[in-house]
Amino acid sequence: MPLISKISIGQFIPAKSFIHDLDPRCKIVVTIFLMAEIFIFKSVRTIPFWGLFLFILIYLSKVPFRAVLRSVKPILFFVIFTIFIHLLGTKGNNLFSMGPFSITKEGCIGALTMSFRLLYLVLYAAILTLTTSPSKLSNGIESLMTPFKKIGFPAHEVAMMITIALRFIPTLFEETSRIIKSQLSRGVNFNEGGLIKRAKAYIPVLVPMFALVFMRADILATAMESRCYRGGIGKTEMYPLTWGKKENITIIMFIIISFSMLFLDRVFRYSTFF
Amino acid sequence: MSIVVKELYHTYNLGLPTEVTALSGVSMSTERGEIVSVVGLMGSGKSTLAQHLNGLLFAQIGSVSVDNCEITAKSVFTNEVRRKVGYVFQYPEQQIFSETVEKEISFAPTNWGVTGTELTKRIKESLSTVGLDENVLTKNPFTLSSGIKRRVAIASVIAATPDFIVLDEPNAGLDARGTEELINLMKTQADQGVGIVHITHDLTLALSISDKILVLDEGKSISWGTPKKTAELLCLEHLIKLPLPDILNLSNILKKRGKVNQVTLNPYELASMISERE
Amino acid sequence: MKTGIPFSLKGAEFRYPDEAENTLFPLDLEIRPGEWVAVLGPNGSGKTTLLKMLNALLVPTQGLCFVDGVDSSDLNLTGSIREKVSMVFQNPEDQIVAAIVEEDVAFGPENLGLEPEDIRIRVRDALTTANLWEKRTLPISSLSGGQKQRLALAGIFAMKPKALLLDEALSMLDPYSKKEIIKLIINEHKSGITIVQVTHDLDEILFADRVIVMENGEITCDESINEFLRRSKENLHEMKLKKPDISILRELLINKKIIPENTKSDIDSINKALCLL
Numbered sequence: 116m117p118l119i120s121k122i123s124i125g126q127f128i129p130a131k132s133f134i135h136d137l138d139p140r141c142k143i144v145v146t147i148f149l150m151a152e153i154f155i156f157k158s159v160r161t162i163p164f165w166g167l168f169l170f171i172l173i174y175l176s177k178v179p180f181r182a183v184l185r186s187v188k189p190i191l192f193f194v195i196f197t198i199f200i201h202l203l204g205t206k207g208n209n210l211f212s213m214g215p216f217s218i219t220k221e222g223c224i225g226a227l228t229m230s231f232r233l234l235y236l237v238l239y240a241a242i243l244t245l246t247t248s249p250s251k252l253s254n255g256i257e258s259l260m261t262p263f264k265k266i267g268f269p270a271h272e273v274a275m276m277i278t279i280a281l282r283f284i285p286t287l288f289e290e291t292s293r294i295i296k297s298q299l300s301r302g303v304n305f306n307e308g309g310l311i312k313r314a315k316a317y318i319p320v321l322v323p324m325f326a327l328v329f330m331r332a333d334i335l336a337t338a339m340e341s342r343c344y345r346g347g348i349g350k351t352e353m354y355p356l357t358w359g360k361k362e363n364i365t366i367i368m369f370i371i372i373s374f375s376m377l378f379l380d381r382v383f384r385y386s387t388f389f
Numbered sequence: 390m391s392i393v394v395k396e397l398y399h400t401y402n403l404g405l406p407t408e409v410t411a412l413s414g415v416s417m418s419t420e421r422g423e424i425v426s427v428v429g430l431m432g433s434g435k436s437t438l439a440q441h442l443n444g445l446l447f448a449q450i451g452s453v454s455v456d457n458c459e460i461t462a463k464s465v466f467t468n469e470v471r472r473k474v475g476y477v478f479q480y481p482e483q484q485i486f487s488e489t490v491e492k493e494i495s496f497a498p499t500n501w502g503v504t505g506t507e508l509t510k511r512i513k514e515s516l517s518t519v520g521l522d523e524n525v526l527t528k529n530p531f532t533l534s535s536g537i538k539r540r541v542a543i544a545s546v547i548a549a550t551p552d553f554i555v556l557d558e559p560n561a562g563l564d565a566r567g568t569e570e571l572i573n574l575m576k577t578q579a580d581q582g583v584g585i586v587h588i589t590h591d592l593t594l595a596l597s598i599s600d601k602i603l604v605l606d607e608g609k610s611i612s613w614g615t616p617k618k619t620a621e622l623l624c625l626e627h628l629i630k631l632p633l634p635d636i637l638n639l640s641n642i643l644k645k646r647g648k649v650n651q652v653t654l655n656p657y658e659l660a661s662m663i664s665e666r667e
Numbered sequence: 668m669k670t671g672i673p674f675s676l677k678g679a680e681f682r683y684p685d686e687a688e689n690t691l692f693p694l695d696l697e698i699r700p701g702e703w704v705a706v707l708g709p710n711g712s713g714k715t716t717l718l719k720m721l722n723a724l725l726v727p728t729q730g731l732c733f734v735d736g737v738d739s740s741d742l743n744l745t746g747s748i749r750e751k752v753s754m755v756f757q758n759p760e761d762q763i764v765a766a767i768v769e770e771d772v773a774f775g776p777e778n779l780g781l782e783p784e785d786i787r788i789r790v791r792d793a794l795t796t797a798n799l800w801e802k803r804t805l806p807i808s809s810l811s812g813g814q815k816q817r818l819a820l821a822g823i824f825a826m827k828p829k830a831l832l833l834d835e836a837l838s839m840l841d842p843y844s845k846k847e848i849i850k851l852i853i854n855e856h857k858s859g860i861t862i863v864q865v866t867h868d869l870d871e872i873l874f875a876d877r878v879i880v881m882e883n884g885e886i887t888c889d890e891s892i893n894e895f896l897r898r899s900k901e902n903l904h905e906m907k908l909k910k911p912d913i914s915i916l917r918e919l920l921i922n923k924k925i926i927p928e929n930t931k932s933d934i935d936s937i938n939k940a941l942c943l944l
Contacts (some may be wrong), residue, residue, distance in 0.1 A: 127767065129804035161444035248804075249766040250773075282766040285808035290483075296445050297484035301545070302500025304466070319496070322486035325533065331761055337760035341722060341754045342775040342822065343746065349780040353773040353787055400821075430841050431811050538709060562838050564709060564867035565909035590841040594910075632842045635870075635913040639934050646942065656912045660919035667925055667944065 127248045131176040133361070134246045139255030141362040145369050146243045152373060153232045158383035160226050160232045161376060168372065169238055173210035178245045178321075187234060194230045201226035251354060253278040258356055279335075287328070294323050303318030390456045390472070390552050392584065393418045393443055398450035399437050412439040413608045414451070419551055419586060424579050426587040427594035428633050429605035439555050439588045439607070443474040445628070454555075472501045475551030480561040481542035482535055490533075490541050491526040496547040513529035515548035518577070520570060536567060543574070560594065571596055595635040596654055598622060604629065624652045669835035672829040672900055674721055674753055678730035681716050690716045692884045693730055703862040705892070707874035708881035709907045714865045717881065718832050719861060722752040733831070735884055736883035750779060753828035755836040759815035759873050768810070768818060769794065771801040775826040789825040797851065815846025829859040837895035845871065869896075869903075870911045873932040896932060913937070 129135070134142070142313050153165070179298070187194075205222035257274030264270050298319045299305075305316050399412040412434045419425040429435045440446040441453045445467035468516070475497075478484065487493035494512050503511060516523060519540040525533070538550050548552060550561065556575070560568045575585050590594055595602050602619045604611040605656045606629040612622045623633060623649055624641040633641070640652045640659050649662040674696070680690040691713045698704055706714045719725040720732045723739040732739040734748045753764060753775075756762050765771035767838065769921055772857035778787040794800040797817045802810070810818060822833065835854070837845045853874050872878065875907050878895040880888035888895070888906075897918060900910045914933055920926045 126806060152477070165674065196904060248770060250770040278765060282764065285806070286760055293478060294484055296440070297478045297481070300443055300447060300471055300478075300496040301484075301550070304469060316911060319484070319486045323484055327483060334756060334758070334761040335764070337724060338756055339764060340755075341724065341749060342762075342764075342826070343749050343778040344774075346779065351780050351783060351786065352775050352777060353770070353783060354503075355783050407687070429842055431813075533711065562835075563906055565904070566709070567906040568909075590843075591843070630843050632846055635911070635934055636916060639913075639938060641932070642938055643941065654912075656919065658918035660923070662917055663941070664923050664925060665921065 116371055119245050126245070128178050128245050129248070130177045130184055132175060134172070134176040134242070136361065137246075137365060138356050139247050140250045140259055140356060141358070142243055142247060142251075143255050143259060145365065147240050149239050150236055152376070153235050156376065156380045158201075158380045159228050160383040164376060164379060165231075165235055168376075169235060169242075172242055173238075176242055176246050178242070182245060183238065183241055189236055189301060190237050190286070194233050197229050197233060197381065198226040201229055215308050226363050237335070249278055249281045251356075253281075254352055254356060271350075275347075284290070288325070290327060291324055294320050315337065366377065390416055390584075391420045391471075392586070393454045393552060394441070394451070395658050396451040397439070397441060397448055397453065398447065399434075403449075403616065404606075409573075410578045411560070411608050415603075415605065416451075417583050417601075417610075418521040418612055419553070421550055421584040422579055422582045422586040422602045423663070424575060424598055425601045426589055426599040427564075427603045427605060428454060428589055428592050428595045428631065429629075430590055431609045432607065433610040433631075435588050435605050437608075438558065439476070439557060442553070442555055443476050443585060445476075467563040469501070472549060473552045475549055475554040477543055477554060477556045477559060478497065478547050479561055481546075481559075482538035485530045485538060485542060488529060488664065489526065490528055493530055494545045494548050498547055499618075501549055503549075511548045511550060512544075515544040518547055518574065518617045521635045535562075539563075547578070553581070553586060554578065555586045555588065557588045558590070559587070560589075562592070568594075590631065592623075592631055593654070596634065604631075606630070620652060620654065643645065670829055670859045672735035672750055673700050673733075674698040674735075674830070674861070674863070675733040676717075676727075676730070677722070677733075679720065679727040679732050680729040681713075681720065681725060682728050688883055691727075694886060696879070696886065698861060698863065699851075701856075701859045701861055702877060703856050703864070703875040704879060706863060706875045706881060707867060707876040707906070707908060709867070711883075712881040714882040714933055716880045718754070718834055718863060721830070722754050723748045724754075733768065737787075738906050750783050750826065751828060752830040752832060753823040753826050754832040754834060755816070755819050755834040756900065757838055759812055759839070762819050763807055763815060763823075766806055767803075768799060768805050768937060771807065772821045772825050775822055779826070786825075793821040793824035796824050798847075803899045808914075811844070813840050813847065816840060816848060817845065817851070820848065824855075830863070831855060833862070833864040833866070836864075837866065838868065845861075849874070867908065869908055871916070873911065873913070890915055896907050896929060922936070 173180060202218050203216055203217050205225050207219040209219055210223070211218045253274045256277065257270050260268060260270035260273065303316055303319060305313060308332035315369045337364045393396060394415065394417045397415045399406060400410045402408045413436065416440060427435045427438060437446065441448060444460045447460065447462055455470055455473055458464060461500055462624065485493055486497065491512065493509055493609065494515060496510050498508055512526070514525065518523070521537065521544065523539050525537070533541070537649060541655050551585065560571050563571060577589065579585050587595065587599065596619065599616055601614060602616055603613050604623070611628055612619050620637055624637065636656050636659055637652055637654050640649055643649045643663070644652055648666060649659070653659050676694050676696040678693045678695065679691065680689055680693050694717070706717060708714045710843065716725060720727060720739065723732060723745045725732065726740045732831065735751060737744050737748060739748060763771050764774050769790055772790045773786055774923070776789050793801070794803055797820055799817055799821055800813065807815065812862045834848060835849055840848065845943050849871060858872070864875065866872060872892065875892050878888070878890055878892055879886055896914045903910045911932070913934065917930060917932050917937060920937070921928055921930070925944070930940045
């Protein structure tokens with residue numbers, strides 16, 4: 116049965132590395148800022164430098180390159196689509212023409228920039244999830260959201276929901292797959308007919324899944340109660356979050372690198388030499 | 390009509406790091422009216438094999454033929470493989486989605502083009518086969534007990550009058566009475582000419598009701614033959630993780646020590662054999 | 668070393684809010700510390716309802732239920748009851764909360780507010796007992812059904828309960844996994860905790876001390892395991908139960924005076940008894 120569940124993109128891979136040991140809050144904050152920064156940098160020539168930075172990160176994380184690159188697979192189509200849009204849709208200095216289509220210098224630059232931005236975005240997220248276990252990730256998110264508890268934001272509950280959702284994705288995948296097979300066996304054809312007919316064909320899958328999920332939620336809640344769950348009150352952690360020297364160094368390094376890249380970006384943009 | 394499986398191989402995620410070979414060169418066959426059990430633990434490949442029988446999976450290497458037509462991606466729909474080979478999944482009550490029992494049971498036959506009086510007849514017959522009263526037809530299946538829901542789910546497959554029915558762990562979660570009724574159902578269907586393919590990890594059950602048994606372990610066929618042959622082979626060399634039925638196991642131990650002459654599944658037989666010696 | 672706790676039901680009744688009839692009729696039941704009680708009966712007999720009263724998931728609508736001498740209807744004490752009494756459910760999928768093996772085992776101890784170092788020790792010991800230590804950093808999705816149920820048990824071992832409640836906890840497992848988990852339960856029994864096991868498969872309870880049979884919300888039978896298994900195959904069949912073949916054999920051999928009366932109902936014990944001839 117169910118080998119689909121064993122494939123999990125962005126799945127946690129345990130290891131002993133500098134990045135694995137970092138406090139998840141530090142990682143989350145740095146990742147968010149890194150993702151934002153990608154869009155600030157305008158010069159295409161900074162791309163290889165960011166690439167080098169990523170390479171160093173991946174090396175430091177001790178996660179096999181293959182695993183990291185696999186996380187890019189789902190958006191590969193999107194990236195190629197973006198490249199095409201930019202290559203064929205941008206006007207400017209023509210480099211190459213064929214009939215109504217022309218590829219411009221601006222188009223090339225745009226394609227490169229956008230495609231790498233997308234790739235880097237996904238890679239940053241992948242490094243985060245590959246080096247942080249779901250529970251630590253959830254604790255980190257909860258901790259970062261704690262200040263908002265004062266205005267009534269249910270930080271713990273949201274974190275718990277994220278943990279449970281992540282835990283059940285493979286299970287639900289498997290069960291949906293089994294129900295689809297059941298209905299296929301009863302003569303359903305999901306590929307037949309117009310849009311409406313095809314959509315209706317999924318009712319025999321959606322209804323049972325909903326029923327399953329609701330029943331499970333009920334039993335899971337009972338099981339959690341049995342295991343003395345009382346919400347976030349008084350709950351401790353097996354691996355408590357500790358912010359120390361490592362995290363401070365990371366933040367400082369991050370600031371230094373960010374400003375260096377900003378400087379480089381300016382240089383590339385305004386200098387006519389490069 | 391028969392189902393013939395020849396040298397079937399199946400690998401999931403071919404080419405990826407997560408590649409797993411679920412079946413290695415498995416062969417078996419079954420005729421209408423026979424009860425064949427495929428026995429193995431999780432990961433033995435039994436579910437993978439089962440899904441080849443109605444075209445949910447297609448043979449990568451080897452072949453699967455129903456009624457002398459090989460099942461391929463193209464032929465699945467043209468040869469109505471899924472109409473000829475019904476499939477009852479594990480915990481079949483989970484597939485229920487209709488507002489009434491009647492709609493649920495008529496789902497499969499309707500998909501195969503059965504209507505009108507023929508449909509009504511099929512629904513009535515399938516209900517009586519699973520031991521349910523007609524007054525259940527107007528009820529909402531979600532309000533029924535799990536035992537009755539399971540019968541409704543099985544009825545919904547039988548109503549399509551398939552030539553073969555694959556049942557995946559059909560007695561999962563059932564008590565002794567429920568298991569007995571299920572066994573009767575399988576035997577009655579077989580008597581009426583339906584071929585039963587029973588996927589299970591319950592070796593004891595398989596040995597007691599099957600005409601032929603296929604034992605799988607990690608994708609490989611360990612034994613293929615009558616219950617007697619299967620029991621003898623498994624006793625000779627305990628090649629698999631699947632535990633032997635208690636009586637068979639004990640009789641095997643005693644046979645090796647010379648306390649009894651042969652292996653058996655029957656506790657009464659074993660008791661007599663032991664007392665004869667004493 | 669008896670570390671188990673007793674249970675006591677006095678005139679305990681239960682009716683679900685929307686139901687017209689009781690699920691449980693006034694019950695009197697005493698369970699001694701360290702006893703392994705099997706609760707049998709068909710679906711709808713009330714056995715699961717009874718079980719849920721033992722860890723205060725349900726409170727009697729009439730009558731009383733005492734867990735280790737504490738009245739289960741006292742809401743202030745529900746937490747302390749659940750700390751002593753743990754429950755394992757039928758479907759392993761429905762009780763695992765975290766995505767990684769060791770993180771799920773830690774869930775219970777974390778809820779108890781224990782110190783991180785203490786939690787880590789309990790998790791290590793629990794995983795080792797359940798034979799899952801090597802898989803501690805793996806995702807749940809890579810475990811088989813039997814392994815998931817072992818994980819559920821590990822999560823409970825980490826709570827160091829004084830009583831273990833099993834709600835058809837083995838019914839979804841394959842024979843190999845069942846045997847493995849029965850071994851774990853037998854070990855817990857040896858350590859002295861009280862075990863109450865709801866099931867309809869007699870093969871699972873061959874090592875229990877006592878059997879209670881329920882029907883339509885009432886206890887119809889309360890016997891020691893040996894007395895119960897001496898009942899005839901037909902008698903048990905009427906109760907919708909199947910007499911295990913090994914029990915049938917044991918009885919036949921005892922009746923023919925081939926093995927002693929106190930031989931236990933398992934292959935090893937019978938084999939040993941035959942060896943001594």
